[in-house]
Each structure stands twice: as structure tokens, then as C-alpha cells.
Amino acid sequence: MKFKVSDSFHAEYVVNAQIHQLFLEISNDHNLLHTDREFAVSKGFKANVMHGNILNCFLSHFIGEGLPHKNVVIHSQTIQFNNPVYLDEKLQFQAKVEDIIESVNVVIFKYNFKNESLKSVAKGKIQIGLL
Amino acid sequence: MTMDRNEILKQLNDIFIEVLDHEEIVISESTTAADVEEWDSLNHIMLVVEIENHFEIKFKSNAILSWKNVGQMMDTIIEK
Numbered sequence: 001m002k003f004k005v006s007d008s009f010h011a012e013y014v015v016n017a018q019i020h021q022l023f024l025e026i027s028n029d030h031n032l033l034h035t036d037r038e039f040a041v042s043k044g045f046k047a048n049v050m051h052g053n054i055l056n057c058f059l060s061h062f063i064g065e066g067l068p069h070k071n072v073v074i075h076s077q078t079i080q081f082n083n084p085v086y087l088d089e090k091l092q093f094q095a096k097v098e099d100i101i102e103s104v105n106v107v108i109f110k111y112n113f114k115n116e117s118l119k120s121v122a123k124g125k126i127q128i129g130l131l
Numbered sequence: 132m133t134m135d136r137n138e139i140l141k142q143l144n145d146i147f148i149e150v151l152d153h154e155e156i157v158i159s160e161s162t163t164a165a166d167v168e169e170w171d172s173l174n175h176i177m178l179v180v181e182i183e184n185h186f187e188i189k190f191k192s193n194a195i196l197s198w199k200n201v202g203q204m205m206d207t208i209i210e211k
Contacts, residue, residue: 075173101183103190104176129176 001130002069003107007097011066013058013113014090015050023054049084055091055113055122062095062111063128071131075106078124085113085121092118098125105130136160139205146185150177160202186211 024030032039033049040048056079063074085091095111107130112123134142144158151169164170170178182204183189188211198204 075176099184101180101189103183103192103195104179106176106180108180127180 001100001102001105001107003097003100005097005100009062009066009095009109011058011062011093012090013055013061013093014088015054015085016088019054019057020050020087023051023057027051027053045084047086050087050089052079052081052085052122055079055081055085058091058093058113059111059126062093063126069130072128073131075127075129077126079122080124081122083115083119083121085115089115091115091121095126134209136205136209139208140201142185143182143201143205143208146178146181150174150181158201160200160205162201163199182208 020034024035029051033043033045034051035048037048040046056077059077059079060074063072064070092114093111094114095109097107098110099108100106101108107128109126109128110123111126113121115121140158140160144156147156147158147167147170148154151167151174153167153169156167158167164175179190179195186208188208190207190211194207198207
């Protein structure tokens with residue numbers, strides 16, 4: 001097993017204009033909250049809010065490319081959105097190994113994305129299998 | 132483990148309902164994966180993860196591989 005409980009992994013992600021545009025295209029979610037600054041401000045946000053599910057793309061990158069063990073498959077993941085993410089905000093990502101089930105080659109991570117004010121914008125768990 | 136077999140079976144049934152998302156499932160000691168449509172290889176892993184967490188035990192992979200039915204799964208839980 002290449003992981004130990006409490007192993008910690010870090011990365012930085014940014015939802016830039018290109019990522020936002022690509023996600024609009026692949027999701028076809030053009031809701032005004034994501035695309036219309038005035039609308040978002042009228043609802044109490046600082047600007048139009050980036051799609052929370054872009055963070056799932058970052059999770060995919062982390063699991064697929066950011067781990068020392070590349071032969072992995074995601075079994076399940078949860079995500080809770082705690083605060084909005086805005087365009088070009090730098091997000092600090094941390095994932096910690098919470099549990100290892102060696103009998104079935106499973107690793108469970110607890111993760112958190114924090115914004116530049118160190119507020120959590122999303123958190124959850126990911127369970128992966130080692131192939 | 133001091134729990135009796137009926138109590139373990141009842142708790143396992145609850146785990147199967149939750150993991151397999153199948154409210155009507157009723158398992159017995161003779162139930163095998165072939166008897167339950169949703170009990171595929173991925174759900175088998177999910178079941179093991181939930182059972183280990185629930186009973187606060189750790190299985191050995193060779194024990195898991197030896198299980199032929201729910202009763203043998205229960206034997207391993209009781210041994211722990």
C-alpha cells in the first residue's frame with residue numbers, strides 16, 4: 001500500500017476564464033447565477049458564481065494525476081459547497097488520507113478547497129480503489 | 132465479537148439495504164452474490180468498507196476471497 005493514514009496532498013487550482021467557458025460548453029448550464037454578474041449581485045453575491053461542479057473536475061485531476069499511484073479508480077465522492085467561488089480566485093486544495101481498507105485496496109480521502117480568505121468553499125470525501 | 136448471529140445478520144441487512152440502495156432486500160446466511168442483482172464487484176468493495184467501519188474491524192483479503200455466502204462473512208465478523 002503506497003498510502004498511510006494522515007498522508008496529506010496539496011494543490012492549487014484556479015477557475016479561470018477558459019475553464020469557465022469550457023465548463024459552460026460541456027455542461028450547457030448557462031444559469032444566470034453563473035453568467036450574469038448583475039443578476040448574481042442582485043442575489044447577494046459579489047459577482048457571477050463559478051459552477052460548483054468545476055471543482056469536481058479538479059478532484060478528477062487530483063485523483064487521476066496528483067497521486068503517487070496512477071492506477072486508481074474513483075468509487076465514490078461527496079461534495080458540499082460552503083461558499084461561492086468567483087472567477088480567477090486561487091483555491092488551495094488539501095486532501096488527507098482518512099482511512100485505508102487494505103483488504104480491498106481502498107483509500108478514503110477527506111478533502112477541502114479553501115479560497116484566498118482561507119474560507120472553505122467545498123469539502124467532502126473521495127473513495128478510490130487501487131488497481 | 133459478543134453479538135449473536137441474528138443481531139449481526141440484522142445489522143448486515145441494514146448495511147446491504149443502504150449500500151445496494153434496495154429497500155426490500157432480505158438476506159439470510161445462505162444468500163450469495165448471485166442471489167442479489169445489485170451485489171456486483173464494486174458494490175462488494177463498498178459492502179466490505181461499510182462492514183469494516185460499522186463493526187470496527189479489519190478483514191484480511193484472503194478471508195474476503197474465501198466467502199461463499201453471507202454466513203461465511205458473518206463467521207469472519209464473529210472471529211474478530
